[in-house]
Amino acid sequence: MKKKLISLCMVSIIAVSLSGCGFFETVSGLAGGKATSFSNANDLESGKAYVWHHEGATIEEDLESDVGENVFFTCITGDYNFRKKELEEVTEYPRSIWIDSDTDSQIPTVTSLDYLVYVSNNEVPSSVVFERFADYGYTIGISNMEADQGGHYYLTYADVEKEDYKYYIDMKSDAAQLAEIELISKLYLDKVGSNKVDKSTVSDGGTVLGLEKDKSYVCEFYTGTYYQDYALKANIHSFGSMERFVSYEYEFMHSNFIAIQIPEYFKSGYYFVNGVGLFRYVADKDVGKYNGEAYDAGIDWNDPMILYNEDGTVKYDPSNPDSQKPIEDISDSGDDGTVNMDINAGVDNPGNKDRDGGEKKEQEVKKK
Numbered sequence: 001m002k003k004k005l006i007s008l009c010m011v012s013i014i015a016v017s018l019s020g021c022g023f024f025e026t027v028s029g030l031a032g033g034k035a036t037s038f039s040n041a042n043d044l045e046s047g048k049a050y051v052w053h054h055e056g057a058t059i060e061e062d063l064e065s066d067v068g069e070n071v072f073f074t075c076i077t078g079d080y081n082f083r084k085k086e087l088e089e090v091t092e093y094p095r096s097i098w099i100d101s102d103t104d105s106q107i108p109t110v111t112s113l114d115y116l117v118y119v120s121n122n123e124v125p126s127s128v129v130f131e132r133f134a135d136y137g138y139t140i141g142i143s144n145m146e147a148d149q150g151g152h153y154y155l156t157y158a159d160v161e162k163e164d165y166k167y168y169i170d171m172k173s174d175a176a177q178l179a180e181i182e183l184i185s186k187l188y189l190d191k192v193g194s195n196k197v198d199k200s201t202v203s204d205g206g207t208v209l210g211l212e213k214d215k216s217y218v219c220e221f222y223t224g225t226y227y228q229d230y231a232l233k234a235n236i237h238s239f240g241s242m243e244r245f246v247s248y249e250y251e252f253m254h255s256n257f258i259a260i261q262i263p264e265y266f267k268s269g270y271y272f273v274n275g276v277g278l279f280r281y282v283a284d285k286d287v288g289k290y291n292g293e294a295y296d297a298g299i300d301w302n303d304p305m306i307l308y309n310e311d312g313t314v315k316y317d318p319s320n321p322d323s324q325k326p327i328e329d330i331s332d333s334g335d336d337g338t339v340n341m342d343i344n345a346g347v348d349n350p351g352n353k354d355r356d357g358g359e360k361k362e363q364e365v366k367k368k
Helices: 174-180
Strands: 048-052 072-074 098-100 115-119 128-139 153-156 188-194 214-225 226-233 238-247 251-254 258-260 271-273 277-281 312-316 336-341 364-366
Touching: 048 277, 174 226
Parallel strands: none
Antiparallel strands: 048 072, 048 115, 098 238, 128 238, 128 271, 153 188, 188 214, 214 226, 251 258, 271 277, 336 364
């Protein structure tokens, strides 16, 4: 998947200030026994991102004292394959995030009433990187498969390095058992249950589509021409890096964080903010139809903002003020209606006469 990568080191506090409706998933407030939601800003940990959400209140009011209810929610990281390379501009392997189905409800939701907060005790960021990740839904703990010339799908197992597979397998899922296979260059996956693995069942991020959440499947792998069956559960919410953007606008809030505005051009999607945590952004146009759950197939979370030419060069980047959106993407026929169009006037028709020498004729054209 094409990506625009921009590098940045961030070690301060971030808050994203927006305006509009608010949604938030109610969660247990614990992840691995550690609190992930808080009622007091003083309890927030330096170096982490949080979402503030409190219907009927302002963040200024909640900063004055302990609110008595949780209003700050941690942007969790889940398991991911780019540790210590969170903000690198170019990485050798595809970038994936895997979050199990027991935890993905703790991904905080940001709408236009909420703030995204990052706490730090030593620096203020000069800019903020938002790395957008495509949502591929629930699947087994395998990503980034590729197709050979015959359309058979495989994951790189030990091609360059003996542990290449760690970039393709979620090692915190039950798919980690695949690490016990004898070292081979490629590990093929032919079937998941009764589903054939082909271009119709594999996502752009190389994950298996169409699986039922939390259901176990017998997966037919091949080491060379020898098959090996493994029972794997589709309990991994899988994400793949899609595009990156940088924001520079922020304001101090007379507190222990600053507020940074999410760019107006952002679409609904999942964003990894400055390499510290993932949040779900629901744009105003999608607020009314968002189901409030950890996964909503009714919203296109992967609608790209950066457009590319066929040769891979950038055609349009909304973060670039000099970039012009293609006409076909900004034209809008509007509502059905009637317009008057002069079909005879032109440079060779002075006086706006029709071709018979009379006055111009007008034709009513129905908009499509």
